[in-house]
Structures are given as C-alpha cells and as structure tokens.
Amino acid sequence: MKDNKPAMPRREFMGNCARTLPFLVTMCSISGAAEKLFAQDDNGYDPENHSYAMGVDIHKCIGCGRCAAACKEENKVPPEPEYCRTWVERYVVREEGETKVDSPNGGIDGFPELGTDGDVLRTFFVPKLCNHCANAPCVQVCPVGATFTTRDGVVLVDEKYCVGCRYCIQACPYGARYLAPVKTVADKCTFCYHRIRKGLLPACVEVCPTGARIFGEEGKRASPLRRFRRFNDITVLKPGLNTEPKVYYAGADGEVR
Numbered sequence: 001m002k003d004n005k006p007a008m009p010r011r012e013f014m015g016n017c018a019r020t021l022p023f024l025v026t027m028c029s030i031s032g033a034a035e036k037l038f039a040q041d042d043n044g045y046d047p048e049n050h051s052y053a054m055g056v057d058i059h060k061c062i063g064c065g066r067c068a069a070a071c072k073e074e075n076k077v078p079p080e081p082e083y084c085r086t087w088v089e090r091y092v093v094r095e096e097g098e099t100k101v102d103s104p105n106g107g108i109d110g111f112p113e114l115g116t117d118g119d120v121l122r123t124f125f126v127p128k129l130c131n132h133c134a135n136a137p138c139v140q141v142c143p144v145g146a147t148f149t150t151r152d153g154v155v156l157v158d159e160k161y162c163v164g165c166r167y168c169i170q171a172c173p174y175g176a177r178y179l180a181p182v183k184t185v186a187d188k189c190t191f192c193y194h195r196i197r198k199g200l201l202p203a204c205v206e207v208c209p210t211g212a213r214i215f216g217e218e219g220k221r222a223s224p225l226r227r228f229r230r231f232n233d234i235t236v237l238k239p240g241l242n243t244e245p246k247v248y249y250a251g252a253d254g255e256v257r
C-alpha cells in the first residue's frame, strides 16, 4: 500500500540478482550474525518457548485508526503517509457489485464521508500489517540475510546489515514494507518485538478500544489467540501464495485481499 513504485520488471529484477550474487557470497556469514543478534537470551527470555501470532476480528474493527497512530508513536515511524508499519483499510461494497478500498494516511485521521454515487451495501474495516509469514518471500530474497526469522517466529530486519536494495519490498505480496528515509533500510512491523519479549502487548493491540486485535502464541492453551482461532471462521490474506501468514482474520470474506 505504501510503496507506490511500479513493480520491478522481472528481467530487471533477475539482472539485479545476478549482479548481487558475488556480494551474496561474501556476505553470507553475516546472515548468521544477524540471527544471533536477536535470538540471544536476555533476562531469562528463551525464544524457543514462544511462537507469536496475531488475530484480527474484522467484525470488531470500527476504523478509529488508533492502532496505526500508536504504532507510529511507539516505533518512531516517520509521520508521512507513505511510511506505516500497520494501517487500516476501509472496504466499501456497493449494490452494483463494485468494491472500493481506501486508507487515507493509514486510517489515522479517520475516513471521509462516502459519496452518493450508488447505494452502499456494506462497509467494513480491515487492519493490515506484516503477516510474519512462516514461508516469507522477503526472507528468501534478501541477498545479505538482513531480513530473517527469529526463533520465536517474528520476521525482522537487522538494519546494520540491510543494504537498501529493495528486493524484499518488491517480494512482499502484502505491501508491508517500505524503505525508511534517512537510514535507507527496509522497515516494517516487528510485532513490537522490544515489547513482547518483556511480556507486553504490541502497541496496536494495547490501544485498540474494541479488542479487534488479538495477540498471542500459537499452540499455548491459555493464549487468547487459541480461543480466537477456535471460535471463529479464520482466513489469512492471499492464501493461494503459500506464504503461511501468521496474522489470522475473522470475518474476512472473499472481498478482502
């Protein structure tokens, strides 16, 4: 959503890959270094005992945008609309069958009144973010291992190693990444990794006034995520891509993409 640049033509992409290959070989040892950086134990935290995921209940989202605003503040995301780690989309389904999606400033400032061009059948809001895919294309294409998956299942970018080549931004089918200005490194949602390692909720989950965002751990009986998945009809975004997203949606019908 945020990266409006046209997709890189496949031939150009492959050419870039070929040019990057020698670089890849010399930098491959960095990959392991990046993973260790975030997987090491601090204050008794053992990443092997955790597996994080998020639920989004579309029935409960009122489109207030507090989650997107809280994320910007918590993670010092630049204020411009093209930079956001999470955002809220409004879906407007009209009787004629047409569906329009908008997300002005990620939903932080609310949504404009609907026009009168056709009868509105229904509207709903869909919060989006990085899906922390178990089979993540962004991890697969990163030539220097700067994008990696932690042992507790979170996809992160180690900015010390990111060379800003944008391959991951092109590869993410969910538009979840952007190139941070000034630092010129890839950036995206981290599930507020600095918070969850201390047992806190991600900022977006904490501020949601309706409980539309549910955070928890996969496979843990006491986790609210387990109840959410058990008692709702769950889908993930773009299931046909086999990315194995770990953001689970309740109430997302075929319109949501």
Ligand code: SF4
Binding pocket: 129, 130, 131, 132, 133, 136, 137, 138, 139, 155, 171, 172, 173, 174, 175, 176, 177, 188, 243
């Ligand atoms: Fe990577 Fe995009 Fe999946 Fe996040 S949603 S893990 S950025 S492919």
Ligand code: SF4
Binding pocket: 141, 142, 143, 144, 145, 146, 147, 157, 161, 162, 163, 164, 165, 166, 167, 168, 169, 185, 186
């Ligand atoms: Fe890896 Fe993406 Fe950074 Fe390139 S821009 S090094 S692909 S994380």
